[in-house]
Amino acid sequence: MVSVAEYSVALSEELFRVEGVHFRYREGSPWALRGVDFVLRRRRRVAFVGANGSGKTTTFFVLRGLFTPEKGRVAFRGTEVYPAPTLPAREREKLLQSVGILFQDPDDMLISLTVLEDVAFTPLHRGLPWEEAERRARAALARLGIESLADRPPRELSFGQKKLVALAGLLAAEPEVLLLDEPMAFLDPRGRRLLLAILEDLFASGVDLVVATHDMRFVARWAEDVVVLSEGTVLFRGSPAELFRRDDVLDAAGLEDPGV
Numbered sequence: 001m002v003s004v005a006e007y008s009v010a011l012s013e014e015l016f017r018v019e020g021v022h023f024r025y026r027e028g029s030p031w032a033l034r035g036v037d038f039v040l041r042r043r044r045r046v047a048f049v050g051a052n053g054s055g056k057t058t059t060f061f062v063l064r065g066l067f068t069p070e071k072g073r074v075a076f077r078g079t080e081v082y083p084a085p086t087l088p089a090r091e092r093e094k095l096l097q098s099v100g101i102l103f104q105d106p107d108d109m110l111i112s113l114t115v116l117e118d119v120a121f122t123p124l125h126r127g128l129p130w131e132e133a134e135r136r137a138r139a140a141l142a143r144l145g146i147e148s149l150a151d152r153p154p155r156e157l158s159f160g161q162k163k164l165v166a167l168a169g170l171l172a173a174e175p176e177v178l179l180l181d182e183p184m185a186f187l188d189p190r191g192r193r194l195l196l197a198i199l200e201d202l203f204a205s206g207v208d209l210v211v212a213t214h215d216m217r218f219v220a221r222w223a224e225d226v227v228v229l230s231e232g233t234v235l236f237r238g239s240p241a242e243l244f245r246r247d248d249v250l251d252a253a254g255l256e257d258p259g260v
């Protein structure tokens, strides 16, 4: 259950409130999320951690409104988006459009013939003229140091390059909230440093960030709030410092103390 302290978070400070959320991929299959509860606050660097299969990716899809829970409630910035029977699907999508999600697998995001078209896709789709969409796309590519990829077909890129292109596509859409699903995976050291700098830059410019990761050094260095998932439930919510004192939680969730 959501704790009393979390209930007292002022509505205006809430990013997401999730209560008792159950989700499964098919009727009759086991729950991927079995009663997930947490409150995420605005203007905090949030990390989700947990072993493979603990429910991080599923949770992000629920937050972005891409998966519908079978039970429970989800609110975004104080507005209930699920079950919210009187909120039309189009209104919910409009609300959640300010939330960008970087998929764990960039192949799920890259659909166009060239990198430039891909990165320009969302601004274009939202009705901007091509010149403005292209300007935003080129700026996003430059910000990530990958302008030289603009004319390449996305499917020919390395995994790390694809991840950066997918991120450029999100930046071009100018999100207010970003959910990043294992953004560091398969990035080289330069890519990681770049990503960290971009995250800081985004956070400073007012974007709320939620990162799912296995990288406990990153959690120790970057996160202010941590949610630990294990087998579709929340095992812990608190600061990284508190988490690293909790050997019981680390053991149960299959996590390592980063030793920093």
Ligand SMILES: Nc1ncnc2c1ncn2[C@@H]1O[C@H](COP(=O)(O)OP(=O)(O)O)[C@@H](O)[C@H]1O
Binding pocket: 025, 031, 032, 050, 051, 052, 053, 054, 055, 056, 057, 058, 059
């Ligand atoms: N597409 C899918 N179809 C069926 N089950 C899935 C699918 N994706 C994930 N699951 C299951 O849902 C649970 C949570 O998975 P997931 O959210 O991907 O975990 P994580 O991102 O933490 O590794 C796991 O038991 C996983 O096997």
Ligand SMILES: [Mg+2]
Binding pocket: 056, 057, 058, 104, 181
């Ligand atoms: Mg995952």
